[in-house]
Amino acid sequence: QVHLVESGGGLVQAGGSLRLSCVASGDTFSSYVMGWFRQAPGKEREFVTTISGTLGVRRYADSVKGRFTISKDNAKNTVYLQMNSLKPGDTAVYYCAAKIYGGLPTTSAPDYRYWGQGTQVPVSA
Secondary structure, eight states: OOOOOEOOOOOEEETTTTTEEEEOOOGGGGGOOOOOOOETTTSSSSEEEOOOOSSSSSSEEETTTTTEEEEGGGGTTTEEEOOSSOGGGGEEEEEEEEEEEEEEEOOOGGGGEEEOEEEEEEOEE
């Protein structure tokens, strides 16, 4: 069992920045594929970004490319989501997710077995 705990959410004005953190349990974090997804009110959960375990290959949704950056600190078992130039359309609950057996950094939520509880990010106009 892997536990994921997100933090860093909160109200931010449009154009502002925020950094989310997700701490994972486990001894082999460096091999985990870690992803961020989000769910806006009344909408389905959608892919935001992911990073592979060994090589650190990153993928981003088109809607956040150039504004969001995912990074991984294996020494701290932590993955980060740096969000810049935030827009009201980024308002959502952000979830951290993990695939603990490595593999490709995929964009489909069902590929990820472990999920955090989510952290809210409201962006005001």
